[in-house]
Amino acid sequence: MRNKYSSRSHEHVFDYRDGDVFGCVADVGWITGHSYVVYGPLANGATTVLFESTPTYPNPGRYWETVARLGITHFYCAPTALRLLLRYEDDWVKRYDRSTLRVLGSVGEPLNHEAWHWFNDLVGEKRCTLVDTWWQTETGGIMISPRPSAPSAPVLPALPMRPMFGVKPVLCDPNGGVVEGMGVDGALCVGSVWPGIARTIYGDHKRYIDTYFSPYKGHYFSGDGAHR
Incomplete structure (x- = not known):
């Protein structure tokens, strides 16, 4: 995939x-x-x-x-x-x-x-x-x-x-909420899965979950910030 x-x-x-x-x-x-x-x-x-x-x-x-x-x-x-x-x-x-x-x-x-x-x-x-x-x-x-x-x-x-087909980028605040509107900053997350996503970290699936999916529940966390 x-x-x-x-x-x-x-x-x-x-x-x-x-x-x-x-x-x-x-x-x-x-x-x-x-x-x-x-x-x-x-x-x-x-x-x-x-x-x-x-x-x-x-x-x-x-x-x-x-x-x-x-x-x-x-x-x-x-x-x-x-x-x-x-x-x-x-x-x-x-x-x-x-x-x-x-x-x-x-x-x-x-x-x-x-x-x-x-x-x-x-x-x-x-x-x-x-x-x-x-x-x-x-x-x-x-x-x-x-x-x-x-x-x-x-x-x-x-x-x-602009996002690639099927990619749903979102901005999240420090409390995990989605930031709406324009002229705003937040943690860059993705609210959907896509075909290229990494499935795990070799030998340490818990680290994979903790790093990418635990900081903002229901979202993939990129580790980057963004402005919209």
């Missing part, structure tokens, strides 16, 4: 189309590599790129040279890498053809506004969809992202925005 969730989220979040070349530059040993280098793209019949090395070796144009050489249509990376590349001259991006890019994505931590605009405006030339995704190892795949949605729905800078 986790593989199925990876494939469906890959298809709908990234608007997968036949012939796409998916460039997720995460290490294949991490959950992002499992879900979006291997399972998701390959289950959908995509060409997937396995990237080794770092964003700056042999030079800060490594990512963009790879995009140009392989004709990558989707580029998915961590905000840490983007903030690192911000330190270098824009020419390291501009010297490479990025016309094949259609969708950009970030994963792993919050994407700050400066990095979002650099990624969107410079790398994507303001013509690519940028999906800032929120999920966890325990969720098996993307949970909140600007897409899928109506094609005309806005994508706001540095915000994941």
Whole structure:
């Protein structure tokens, strides 16, 4: 079921189309590599790129040279890498053809506004969809992202925005109650199960229950806070 969730989220979040070349530059040993280098793209019949090395070796144009050489249509990376590349001259991006890019994505931590605009405006030339995704190892795949949605729905800078099909995010207060309305903060929980959810912690199911389901009864607790 986790593989199925990876494939469906890959298809709908990234608007997968036949012939796409998916460039997720995460290490294949991490959950992002499992879900979006291997399972998701390959289950959908995509060409997937396995990237080794770092964003700056042999030079800060490594990512963009790879995009140009392989004709990558989707580029998915961590905000840490983007903030690192911000330190270098824009020419390291501009010297490479990025016309094949259609969708950009970030994963792993919050994407700050400066990095979002650099990624969107410079790398994507303001013509690519940028999906800032929120999920966890325990969720098996993307949970909140600007897409899928109506094609005309806005994508706001540095915000994941919308839940994946069947995912019901809720905000909870310290007493375990659900926080309603807009302009509010709370503990980010999920009020439903989904196909990619972790089933247990190996050898310690009690810890699994205590960590994820005991803090807020009836909800999966992510350990993160959120604003709506």
